[in-house]
Amino acid sequence: MKKRTVFGFKAFLTGLMLVACSTLSAADKVAAPDFTLKSLTGENLRLSDFRGQVVLLNFWASWCGPCRQEMPILDEIHKKYEPLGFAVLGVNVDLKSEKAIDYLRGTPVKFPILLDPKSKVSEQYSVSAMPSTAIIDRDGNVRYVHAGYKTGDEEKYKNKIKELMRE
Template sequence: MPVFRILSFIIFFGLFSTAHALNVNDAAPRFRIPLMQDNPQLQANAGDLFESPDLLGSVVYVDFWASWCGPCRVSLPSLNTLFAEFSSRGFWVVAVNVDTEKQDGLDFLKKKPVDYPVLYDAEQGLPELFGVKGMPTAYLIDRTGQVRYIHEGFRSGDEKKLRAKIIQLLEEGQ
C-alpha cells in the first residue's frame, strides 16, 4: 500500500491528531463554558457561563470526567472532600463533563453530588485544547495559570498525593 494511502487512512480515521497535549509548566488555556448545574459557591445557575480567568490567583484542579468512567466514581467524591478542605485557602476544583448526552452526566451527579463547579462542553473542544487522552485526566494549575501537575486515572489513595501537591501550591502563593 503506498505511503499516501496509509497517511490518508490514518488522518481520515482520526488516528493522527495535531492537537498538542499540555505538559507540566505550560500555560493553561483560558476557556468559557456553561455550567452543567447550579452552583451556590459561584452564585450561578446551570447554563451560566464559567470563565477560567475568574479563578486566576487561585490554585485550580481542572478535572475531565464522564459518567461511564469507573475511576470517576472514586475521583469526584475525593475531589469534593479536597475542595471542602482547601476552598477557603483559594483552591478550586472545576470538573468538565465529556459525556455525549448531558443527561448522563446529570444522572451521575445525582448519585455522586459535588459542591464545586461542573461544566458541560457540548462542543467537546476543551478536552482537545488540553490534550486529554483518557478519563479521568486532570490538570493542577498554580495561581499564575501554569500547569504544575497532570493526573491521569484515579485510584483510592491518589487523593493523598494530590493533597500534598495542593498544599505545596497553596503555600507557594502565600
C-alpha cells in the same frame, strides 16, 4: 506563529497526559489554555475568572468507573481547601449532559461542573484518558497533570495543592 505555539502546547501536554503523572516546575511556565464553558447551573464560567486561586481541573465522564470513584473524593478536597483559595472545576465530556446530571443526582458535589459535550476544552488540554486532572497554579500555569485514577492518587493531589498554595 500562534498555531505553532498552540501545537507545541498540545504536543507538550499530550506527552504529559500519556504518563501516569507529571510535575512541572514554576520555571516551565506552561500557561493553561483559557476557556469558557456552561455550568450545570446555567452560568458560563471562564478559567481565567479563577486566577489567583489554585485550580484542580478534572475531566470526567459518567460512564467512567474511576471517574465515579474519584468524584466524592474531589468534593472532599474542594470542601477542605476552598476557604484557602482553591477550586475544583469538573469538566464533563459526556455527549449528552443528561447523563452527567443523572449521575450527579446520586452523587452530588459542591464544586462547579462544566459541560464540554463536543470535547473542545478536553482537546485543548490533550486529554487522552478518563479521568484526567491538571492542577493550575495561582498565575494560571499548568503545574501538574495526572491521567487515570486509582485509590491513593488523591494524596498526590493534596500534596501538590498544598505546595502550590504555599507559593
